[in-house]
Amino acid sequence: MNAFYERHKEEIERILAKYPPEHKRSAMLPLLYLAQRDEGYITREAMAQIAEILDVSVTEVDGVVGFYTLLHDKPGGKYRIQVCTDLPCALRGAEQFLHQLEEALGIKAGETTPDGLITLEEVMCIAACDKAPVFQVQTGEGLTYYENMDLEKTLALIAEWRKKHTKTPEGNSS
């Protein structure tokens, strides 16, 4: 088939088995998540290979990637901190929390820290309204919720990540 398929053969077959064989296009989002795990974002090459596996055009795959906010076609930070500032969270101080975080990190929402560790993002409701301020952290591997947060707890979390990723002399461990 292709390199992407060979690399993840077992997992891809397990994903395809969830859907009727004649509707394998349903595996689109799961395969895109898999591609995102490889590189932290979805490359043009991965889109082409997924298109081949699912028998659709690259344009179709590209259209799907562009539609969903959790799929990224450009590299970002290793950790994407996605702060909810929607109405219920905003009523509980989420906007102020985001501003504090922007100041502490020296970047605006939508930007990435110079060391490539963190991308800060402002997102819509993530169904944790009673535990604001709240954010989710998206990495290639998945997504974790952090609830009832404040600046101090968040900076401690970031310090842990920094430590984890500066162990090797190159400073770009994976």
Add this chain to the structure above:
Amino acid sequence: MPEKHLLLRHRDIPDIHELEVYRKHGGFEAFRKAVTQMTPDEVTEEVKKSGLRGRGGAGFPTGLKWSFMDKKNWPHYVVANADESEPGTFKDREIMERNPFQFLEGVAIAAYAVQANRAYIYLRGEFWQVAAWLDRKIAEMEAAGLLGDNLFGTDYSLRIYTHLGAGAYICGEETALLESLEGKRGQPRIRPPFPPSYGLYGKPTVVNNVETLTNVPLIIERGGDWYRTIGTEKSTGPKVFSLSGHVNRPGNYELPLGTTFRELIFEHGGGIPGGRAIKAILPAGASSAILPATDEVLDTPMDYESVPKVGSFLGSASVIVVDETVDIVWLVKKTLHFFHHESCGKCTPCREGTYWMDHLIQTIAEGRATPQDLEILYDVAKQIQGKTLCALGDFATMAVVSGMERFREDFEAKVREAVMAGG
């Protein structure tokens, strides 16, 4: 132990997320009863009799939906809508995380009722951990012979799969959800046909919300007549109310349909922080028409019939409370920013309308608007209503129209600000 919860049962029964504990408390007996002692139609009839209505927001009678399934077209599918994305809603997540088997048993019974051999649970992409958790619970059911081939010695077979979305509010709309599950962009289909005749892969499909399905095992176990004793005559059963915003104790509260706003907000939610006055209520998340918190509104029972009488909808019962410090212009700006971002772009009134409304409200909020801008905003909102492919377009206008009609002073103050600044 007193039975306080029927849906959030984990609050009464520790470790009910363990299969052993769930079964000790009667778990999967309703599924067994359905498969071994009832015909599929009898199951549907019992759910019809219960009066259960869809908890995702529309309030459509669940049993009736099941009875619409086209029996000349096979296979059938059941899809659980776990896309929970309405700002202010966080009930399905708690159910799936803490009482997963009752939900899964509901999925299984629904599947038997419509004779589906495959069911999918479509979770919003943010529920990555919940999906992994449900996968484990499904595997435990398979190992215990509660899913798979020839269930309970019959010829009925069922498999349940989870499927993660990837961040799009619109996928909570059932036909957009099906498109997304088919691997496409999540954009709504033109309806009719509705999913029970043309659903997943063009086959008859029942799409039900997580909380709706979690009610089903109780109905089969104890009967539709018992279920009707909870709630009101036309809005039967318990409901999980997600309470957020300016309250002392935000969270999920399971109460009978028909409980008043006042009881939810002041008794269960502990009232407004800092002793401030309550100003307004959004009963159905960001999609709500905003209600001024008058005594009449506070004493209104939260059910599908009563909330429309005071000018809003119950929807998914995600009650957002705002106190007197909140400027309604700011609130409307937040909702419009949301809907502009989430409009899928398929139909023109919503795509262009949410853009213009978002643009205008920013002008107003920043104190740069003229009185005409207020009229244009109101007019654009009115022009969208009833003209979009799905409900998102209408939802986007709810806070605007109700805000401008019921909290006019907040909008006019912004325009006065502009006039004064402009000289």
